[in-house]
Amino acid sequence: MSSAQDAIVVGIDGSEHSLRALRWAAANARRRHEPLHVVYAFAPLAGFYGAGMPVLQNAYDELVRVGEKTLADAVRTAREVAGDEVTITSEMPDEPAAPVLVSRSRGARMIVLGSSGAGGFTGMLTGSTTVEVSAHAQCPVAVVRGRDTEDGPVVVGVDGSANSERALDTAFEEASWRGAPLIAVHAWSDDQFTGYYGALPLAVDWDEIEQDEQRLLAEQLSGRQERHPDVKVERVVVRDRPRHQLLDWSAQAQLVVVGSRGRGGFGGLLLGSTSQALLHHAQCPVMVVRPGHER
Known part of the structure; x- marks a missing residue:
């Protein structure tokens, strides 16, 4: 059974937009007493294949290292918001973001995304990815944008x-x-x-x-x-x-x-x-x- 089953799933990419989405998702996991699953879809080779450029092993290893640090930092941030009683899991699949998140939506409570991913080092959560996941997910999709408040209706x-x-x-x-x-x-x-x-x-x-x-x-x-x-x-x-x-x-x-x-x-x-x-x-x-x- 996937860690995304019956969890609030949040997609991150290291950008400020995805960090806001992460905090929003963690706060909702705390409120609902539901598990949180953090997904960092890591596909570093996608940008190289079309150009026919080989990827040096040390360059790839560095991308993996940065990705692992980004994910670890995200989990720590989520823990600060959600508290110790919320179960937090994470994964860094070597796949593009949209199909990964649509797949995880099959058993999730909701998917949470930032409104744009421009600024993250892979640029995962672009506007088109957010729209694609919103269009195809099999659970509710929350897109965190605008004001960040728990006030109002x-x-x-x-x-x-x-x-x-x-x-x-x-x-x-x-x-x-x-x-x-x-x-x-x-x-x-x-x-x-x-x-x-x-x-x-x-x-x-x-x-x-x-x-x-x-x-x-x-x-x-x-x-x-x-x-x-x-x-x-x-x-x-x-x-x-x-x-x-x-x-x-x-x-x-x-x-x-x-x-x-x-x-x-x-x-x-x-x-x-x-x-x-x-x-x-x-x-x-x-x-x-x-x-x-x-x-």
Whole structure:
């Protein structure tokens, strides 16, 4: 059984972004009393093969030494944050980051990444890697960006889909663990009710639509509030694009939770425009919940 099984898994690369992600993951492991698994995907030969350049043994050995030190330092930092009661394991596989982390996601509680890896000596956690893991992981993926705070509400986007239901379940759990209020945001757009070029094909009763959207959110919350009586819930129903609302709420939230579309195709297309916008522009950590996630 992998050390990642039932653990919070964090990917590091030595950059400041991944160090923030490491501390965030360690704090969550402490809060949840769950194990933490630190992954430093080490693929030093990847940059040499295309150029046809041989790698001298002493150069490779030096890269391994630096990698081992980076991982050891990360484990010490995690221990300082998580305390002695959290089990911390680590690994340095000789593979590219994205496939390693997607593989570890199969049994993990969540994957935690920094928003960018530029600055680490291997540059592991580039934006494209973060997007790829977020798109393909089989557990929730938390991308640590923006403000680093434990104050503020947990915010979740709700659109009535199966994906947002899974995100809503995860958001309730996160709010409960954190002792934070939950803000459930349902944003609906005129585009749902208008034709091409914004033309109205029929007379639209916006008041009736507003009531329907209120009912949709109430139905999504039904039962979940009863299962989490400790979580104070605020409902927000607004006529706007979801990405605009969630980005605005990220300015005061400690975490934004969103589902992903999961329609297939290339990595970026798996996420949808709202998830993509949050990964790149949110002012707080973002958690993407993939289709099929059942914990």
